[in-house]
Amino acid sequence: DQQVKQNSPSLSVQEGRISILNCDYTNSMFDYFLWYKKYPAEGPTFLISISSIKDKNEDGRFTVFLNKSAKHLSLHIVPSQPGDSAVYFCAAIYTGNQFYFGTGTSLTVIP
Amino acid sequence: DSGVTQTPKHLITATGQRVTLRCSPRSGDLSVYWYQQSLDQGLQFLIQYYNGEERAKGNILERFSAQQFPDLHSELNLSSLELGDSALYFCASSVDSGSYEQYFGPGTRLTVT
Numbered sequence: 001d002q003q004v005k006q007n008s009p010s011l012s013v014q015e016g017r018i019s020i021l022n023c024d025y026t027n028s029m030f031d032y033f034l035w036y037k038k039y040p041a042e043g044p045t046f047l048i049s050i051s052s053i054k055d056k057n058e059d060g061r062f063t064v065f066l067n068k069s070a071k072h073l074s075l076h077i078v079p080s081q082p083g084d085s086a087v088y089f090c091a092a093i094y095t096g097n098q099f100y101f102g103t104g105t106s107l108t109v110i111p
Numbered sequence: 112d113s114g115v116t117q118t119p120k121h122l123i124t125a126t127g128q129r130v131t132l133r134c135s136p137r138s139g140d141l142s143v144y145w146y147q148q149s150l151d152q153g154l155q156f157l158i159q160y161y162n163g164e165e166r167a168k169g170n171i172l173e174r175f176s177a178q179q180f181p182d183l184h185s186e187l188n189l190s191s192l193e194l195g196d197s198a199l200y201f202c203a204s205s206v207d208s209g210s211y212e213q214y215f216g217p218g219t220r221l222t223v224t
Contacts, residue, residue: 004153032211043113043201043215044154089154093211098167099144101154 003027004092006102014110019077021105023090026071030092030100035064035075038087038104047088048075080109114138115216117202123222129190132219136183136204142166143185144213145177148199160185161207192223 005024013019021035031052036044050057050064050073057064063076077084087104114137124130136143145157156169160179171177174192179185189196199220203213 002153006153034211036215041217043115043203043217045113045215046212049211091154098169099146099154099156099213101146101156103153 002103003030004090004100004102006088006090006105008105009103010106010108012108012110013080015082016079019075019080019084019107019109021075021077021088021090021107023073023075023102024071025073025092025100027092027094027100028068028071029094032093033064033066033073034091034093035062036089036091036101037084038089044089077107080107082109082111085109113214113216115202115204115214117200117216117219119219120217121220121222123224124192125224126192126194128192128223129188130192130221132187132189132200132202132221134185134187134202134204134216136185136202137214140204140206140214141183142205142207142210143179143183144203144205145171145185145187146201146203148201148218149195149197152198154201157187189221194223197221197223 034049035047038044066073091101116135142161144159146154157171159167177187199218201218203215
């Protein structure tokens, strides 16, 4: 049962434009959400997180939005750079330290 | 470099065999997590240890077991291996049990033939 879903396996964006990566979840008990970035042959790297009590968190070019009523979160990257090309995973947690990851979206930023 | 090390990088073995994957967390991190990533799948949480004790359990098969030693390194034991166990196995660590920011190792790729 996939409680965290990333329905777009891939996304291509021109350099300088906005990249929007989406994530949907089914469990309303999730209270913390994270985004990880993964390059080939490396482990995932933490990118940004958001608590369920907030609806937005920003860190430089990266902003995460949370819509609890829609059980949806998104990661915005502005402006997109070629070095952002990677696989992005969203993850959700609820009390008990059970982490649930999505299947990932492969982002390609075209120079 | 996340500071988390995993050995071996690659492992090829036959069905029915047993293997041990090893993980050394970042210096100072007390919590270790194990994940499995099969082809076209997301990361599946297997198990978490904190300072030597099991803290949380996910979709870990009974054929799999893990432990965390006093020096905080952890081992994931996979036995009676099946073809479907072929996957990337990641270890991650965090400062404590309540920290959500995990640092991942490079993974061990297990191939069962």
